[in-house]
Amino acid sequence: MKPGMQLPNNVKQLAEGESFCFSCHPEVHCFCDCCQQLELALTPYDVVRLKDVLGLTGKEFLDQYAVIEYEEGDIFPRVYLAMQNDGRESCPFVSVDGCTVYGGRPSACRTYPLGRAAWLDQKGESHSSHVVIYENHCLGFADTSRQNVVNWEKSQGLAPYNEANDQLMALLQHKNIRAGFKPSTEQRELFIQTLYHLEPFKKTTAENIGLVMSDTALLRYAIHWLTNELFP
Numbered sequence: 001m002k003p004g005m006q007l008p009n010n011v012k013q014l015a016e017g018e019s020f021c022f023s024c025h026p027e028v029h030c031f032c033d034c035c036q037q038l039e040l041a042l043t044p045y046d047v048v049r050l051k052d053v054l055g056l057t058g059k060e061f062l063d064q065y066a067v068i069e070y071e072e073g074d075i076f077p078r079v080y081l082a083m084q085n086d087g088r089e090s091c092p093f094v095s096v097d098g099c100t101v102y103g104g105r106p107s108a109c110r111t112y113p114l115g116r117a118a119w120l121d122q123k124g125e126s127h128s129s130h131v132v133i134y135e136n137h138c139l140g141f142a143d144t145s146r147q148n149v150v151n152w153e154k155s156q157g158l159a160p161y162n163e164a165n166d167q168l169m170a171l172l173q174h175k176n177i178r179a180g181f182k183p184s185t186e187q188r189e190l191f192i193q194t195l196y197h198l199e200p201f202k203k204t205t206a207e208n209i210g211l212v213m214s215d216t217a218l219l220r221y222a223i224h225w226l227t228n229e230l231f232p
């Protein structure tokens with residue numbers, strides 16, 4: 001977490017290069033116990049990857065699998081994965097064999113047991129730090145396999161997630177927001193439409209100026225476009 005932040009007892013800050021013991025695999029007794037009773041926030045890039053695995057548009061994905069919340073004090077709406085009403089609040093993608101959207105699983109699923117905090121300094125340069133989150137039910141910590149942040153993130157394919165999430169951070173931590181900017185209802189809707197639906201943005205904005213690109217590149221452009229639109 002950002003230096004100076006107080007951490008709960010089950011969360012340990014990792015120094016640079018520090019290792020931790022952890023391994024997760026289908027043979028652990030707790031396999032998929034962590035895929036229920038979750039508050040799983042989805043970033044725009046999470047939705048790009050999930051919708052591709054499921055063969056849906058961004059809007060179809062949000063309609064079927066997401067809850068959008070906006071609470072007093074929030075700047076922009078938050079998007080969460082909607083859990084099943086099965087008495088265990090299971091993730092809609094968990095099965096007895098594991099995650100059915102493994103190739104597109106969200107960044108939070110990939111990052112655990114780590115937590116990653118990223119922030120911009122006053123010059124606009126990004127920084128990150130990591131913690132280990134010890135959950136009692138998670139038997140992965142009993143394994144003696146040693147991991148470190150670099151190897152863990154590599155093994156979980158986190159590079160494009162971190163890159164896209166850090167690009168979004170430049171919008172979420174924009175100096176105008178720190179100065180008190182509050183989006184209007186229309187601007188909050190634009191945030192969801194532009195970054196999470198993506199398809200309308202592609203049709204009305206990107207294709208209009210002749211841009212043809214992957215959804216990953218499109219999202220990068222959409223973040224840049226929305227930042228200029230909100231903070232001209």
Ligand code: SF4
Nearest residue numbers: 024030032034138140
């Ligand atoms: S070891 Fe931890 S992360 Fe892996 S399945 Fe069990 S609870 Fe989930």
Ligand code: SF4
Nearest residue numbers: 035091093094099109
């Ligand atoms: S997306 Fe996959 S890994 Fe993440 S909570 Fe759901 S089933 Fe588990």
